[in-house]
Amino acid sequence: MTATRLILLGGPGAGKGTQAKRLVATLGVPQISTGDLLRAARKAGTPLGEQAKSFMDAGQLVPDVLIIELVNERLTQPDANAGYILDGFPRTTAQADAMRTHGIVVERVVNLVVGDDVLTERLEQRRVCRSCGSSFHLEFHSPKVAGVCDVCDGELYQRRDDSPEVIPQRLAAYALQTSPLVAYYDELGIVRTVDGTGEMSRIFERIIEALS
Numbered sequence: 001m002t003a004t005r006l007i008l009l010g011g012p013g014a015g016k017g018t019q020a021k022r023l024v025a026t027l028g029v030p031q032i033s034t035g036d037l038l039r040a041a042r043k044a045g046t047p048l049g050e051q052a053k054s055f056m057d058a059g060q061l062v063p064d065v066l067i068i069e070l071v072n073e074r075l076t077q078p079d080a081n082a083g084y085i086l087d088g089f090p091r092t093t094a095q096a097d098a099m100r101t102h103g104i105v106v107e108r109v110v111n112l113v114v115g116d117d118v119l120t121e122r123l124e125q126r127r128v129c130r131s132c133g134s135s136f137h138l139e140f141h142s143p144k145v146a147g148v149c150d151v152c153d154g155e156l157y158q159r160r161d162d163s164p165e166v167i168p169q170r171l172a173a174y175a176l177q178t179s180p181l182v183a184y185y186d187e188l189g190i191v192r193t194v195d196g197t198g199e200m201s202r203i204f205e206r207i208i209e210a211l212s
């Protein structure tokens with residue numbers, strides 16, 4: 001049976017968001033990206049968005065208590081009944097513990113492995129659509145028209161935290177706070193390591209194999 005309650009683990013720029021969007025179409029369960037939820041909260045000017053702002057712009061993790069509440073609320077929506085692709089959550093062992101406490105089931109953890117030099121290059125070259133969130137790489141997956149999203153014609157922009165000043169902070173946060181989750185879930189025997197480099201469609205095939 002194919003797992004439908006998943007965590008995509010991997011450093012910033014590992015391809016979690018891109019692959020999650022493909023998985024949505026194949027598995028028929030929603031992508032739940034805490035980064036996207038936080039950016040939406042910021043755009044809407046909610047108290048959560050305001051609180052998250054300074055952490056995000058500095059490349060630091062937003063406090064666990066805020067994130068756990070955000071995810072719990074999202075998971076109560078009916079579209080998550082049959083499963084979910086967690087993209088960017090959990091990012092700390094405290095978040096993983098909170099998931100267990102709340103009875104949020106995880107069947108598979110896909111660990112997308114990409115080296116720091118490749119991650120840095122991908123983040124610097126990344127442009128994201130303001131409307132639909134699709135991601136492009138200026139060299140390897142460039143939009144057909146510069147600055148315009150291929151999917152929805154929305155405007156492409158560079159995330160503030162994809163800047164050369166912030167990227168090292170994000171890589172450090174991943175190494176220190178998030179990478180211990182590999183061992184955490186390995187103890188449960190549910191981690192599959194997937195090479196996150198090369199063709200996007202090939203990476204997707206590897207992920208699908210890892211879900212069976």
Ligand code: AMP
Nearest residue numbers: 034035055056060061062067088089091
């Ligand atoms: P992402 O879009 O996943 O790269 O997340 C962008 C930023 O949002 C991160 O650098 C953090 O500041 C914040 N963030 C997203 N998800 C989490 C999380 N699970 N825990 C803490 N902070 C998060």
